[in-house]
Amino acid sequence: MRVRGTVTAALAAIAFAAGCVAPPEDPPSAGPTIDVDLDRSARTVAATSVERRAQEVTVRIRSLGCDQLGLGSGFVLPGGLVVTNRHVLEQPVEVSINTWDGRSVPTEVDGVATDSDLAVLQLAEDVELPTAELRTDPVRTDEPVFAVGYPQGGPITVSAGRVVGLVDGSLLGEPADVIRIDAPIVQGNSGGPLLDADGLVVGVVFAAEPSRGTGLAVPVATLLQRLDGTQLRAPEGC
Amino acid sequence: MDDARPGTGVEPQEWTGASGSAWASRARAPLPRPVRRWPWIVLAALLAIAAIAATLIAVDQYQVAAEWQTRAEVYEQQRDEAADAGAVLAAQVDDLDALLDTSEADVGDLEERLRVLADQLARAEDTATTVSVERDVIVELTGRIADATEALDSCITRLFELQTTSVAAFNRAAAGDSVDVEPLNAQAAQVTTFCNEARSAAASAGAAADRLAER
Numbered sequence: 218m219r220v221r222g223t224v225t226a227a228l229a230a231i232a233f234a235a236g237c238v239a240p241p242e243d244p245p246s247a248g249p250t251i252d253v254d255l256d257r258s259a260r261t262v263a264a265t266s267v268e269r270r271a272q273e274v275t276v277r278i279r280s281l282g283c284d285q286l287g288l289g290s291g292f293v294l295p296g297g298l299v300v301t302n303r304h305v306l307e308q309p310v311e312v313s314i315n316t317w318d319g320r321s322v323p324t325e326v327d328g329v330a331t332d333s334d335l336a337v338l339q340l341a342e343d344v345e346l347p348t349a350e351l352r353t354d355p356v357r358t359d360e361p362v363f364a365v366g367y368p369q370g371g372p373i374t375v376s377a378g379r380v381v382g383l384v385d386g387s388l389l390g391e392p393a394d395v396i397r398i399d400a401p402i403v404q405g406n407s408g409g410p411l412l413d414a415d416g417l418v419v420g421v422v423f424a425a426e427p428s429r430g431t432g433l434a435v436p437v438a439t440l441l442q443r444l445d446g447t448q449l450r451a452p453e454g455c
Numbered sequence: 456m457d458d459a460r461p462g463t464g465v466e467p468q469e470w471t472g473a474s475g476s477a478w479a480s481r482a483r484a485p486l487p488r489p490v491r492r493w494p495w496i497v498l499a500a501l502l503a504i505a506a507i508a509a510t511l512i513a514v515d516q517y518q519v520a521a522e523w524q525t526r527a528e529v530y531e532q533q534r535d536e537a538a539d540a541g542a543v544l545a546a547q548v549d550d551l552d553a554l555l556d557t558s559e560a561d562v563g564d565l566e567e568r569l570r571v572l573a574d575q576l577a578r579a580e581d582t583a584t585t586v587s588v589e590r591d592v593i594v595e596l597t598g599r600i601a602d603a604t605e606a607l608d609s610c611i612t613r614l615f616e617l618q619t620t621s622v623a624a625f626n627r628a629a630a631g632d633s634v635d636v637e638p639l640n641a642q643a644a645q646v647t648t649f650c651n652e653a654r655s656a657a658a659s660a661g662a663a664a665d666r667l668a669e670r
Contacts, residue, residue: 240519241526265559269566277577281584288581311584319573321580370581372574 267416268363272373274349275365275409277315278338282308283455290366290409292349292418297340300440301408302423303329306336308453314338316346317373328449332392333435334423335443336408336452349410351437352417356380356396364400364422364432366409376400381431389424392442395433396420402432592667599660606653613646 278301280287289305291314299314306312306326313323322344327337340346356362363377378400386393398411402425411420411434420434443449620639628634 240522265563272570279577279581279584281588286581286585286588313580315573315577315580317573318569319576321577370578372570 267414268375270347270416271363271365271375271410271412272317273347275317275367275373276346277367277370277373278305278408279313279315280306280309281311282306283310288367288370288405289407290405290422291338292365292408292410293340293346294351294444295348297343297346298327298444299324299338299340300410300421300444301336301338302421303334303336304423305408306452308455310455312338314340320344322346326452328446329452330443331448331450332390333439333443333448334391335421335435335440337444337449349412349418350416351441352413352415352419353437353441355436355438356413356419358382361414362398362400362411362419364398364402364406364409364411364434366406366422368403368405370405376402376406378432384433389433391435391439393436393439395423396436397426398432398434399430400432401430406432589667592663596660596663596667599656599663603653603657603660606649606656610646610650610653613649617642617646 274292276291276293276299278287278289278291278299280289285307287305287307287309289301291299291301291305293299306329309326311323312326313321315321323341324338325341327339329336358380360380361377362380363375365373365375367373378398381397381399383394384397386395389395396411396419402422404425406422406425409422410418411422413419418437420436421440422432422434424433425431426433620642624634624636624639
């Protein structure tokens with residue numbers, strides 16, 4: 218009888234204690250937060266940034282030859298190098314570039330490729346210009362690309378398109394396969410960069426195929442092989 | 456050994472000798488049943504302790520409940536403040552988003568104007584380059600024309616001199632004097648060569664002028 222009563226009292230105490238609640242801990246000190254969806258603005262700004270950057274690295278080439286003025290496009294690489302087409306520099310006497318924001322910078326011809334429609338210039342003045350980044354991965358068929366340039370020597374334009382495929386370079390005097398794109402290419406785009414969706418250079422525009430409505434670009438792999446100085450020579454004089 | 460179990464009705468027996476001849480029984484008076492109060496005291500004490508503990512726990516829980524109540528009110532206030540702040544922040548973000556769109560559009564417009572101006576400047580530089588080249592050509596052409604004109608003028612002067620020399624020789628021959636024609640022929644050859652060169656220079660300058668006019 219005594220034991221039963223003790224146990225009952227203990228159980229009652231435990232049950233009573235089990236119903237007890239601990240005091241609250243200190244409230245969190247962090248302030249209120251809010252989750253805002255900025256994806257739309259971010260996408261708009263990102264797309265605009267890629268296009269803007271592409272235009273900033275693209276320059277207009279003015280090549281005064283022996284008896285004519287040649288106009289084309291090009292793009293700036295680190296080290297003050299400017300890449301363009303060989304055929305833009307016909308017997309160059311004086312070559313300068315125009316930037317998208319109106320600056321004019323004289324250049325010197327580093328060399329023209331002997332086996333490809335590529336030429337490399339060197340800025341003659343120490344100026345800060347936005348530089349392009351090269352993509353070493355080869356392009357993929359149907360990959361979106363865009364060509365930037367100064368068609369007809371006019372204002373800079375961005376032509377969007379896709380990679381149609383590769384063309385046997387030997388048919389066009391190129392050492393490797395060239396890229397065929399369906400972006401509209403006209404005279405003056407020559408030497409301009411062909412960029413991927415991230416704004417990386419994948420080729421150098423060098424020809425148009427009006428009958429097909431396509432354009433052709435030298436792949437970056439060929440450019441990289443020429444940038445080391447091999448297969449380059451001085452341009453022809455007057 | 457004493458069995459004091461109460462209420463059994465069996466009295467204890469006592470061993471009386473070593474021979475084991477007999478057991479002796481002896482009756483005793485029943486012991487008075489003791490009054491056992493301590494369990495009730497213990498129980499009362501336990502109850503009292505339990506009551507005190509319960510009271511203490513109840514007081515503590517009351518305080519805890521009050522703290523929770525206060526905390527709940529604080530949380531509700533923070534929630535309301537957070538909601539208000541969130542609404543304000545969302546409105547500000549919307550405003551910033553609109554401003555960003557506007558700024559982006561403004562920047563785009565400015566960039567477009569900059570591109571147009573840059574294009575005009577580039578074309579002006581093209582023209583300046585071309586004009587500069589043409590100026591150099593014209594300067595060179597002007598020099599060549601001036602040289603040709605000077606040569607032609609010199610040619611005329613020499614032709615006049617040759618004419619004078621020839622007339623003098625003719626008059627001397629008419630007067631019966633002997634005339635040596637070799638110097639005269641040599642002078643005539645020199646004048647012819649000089650004038651042919653002057654004409655070639657003039658023709659070259661004229662052709663250059665024609666090419667310039669065709670541009």
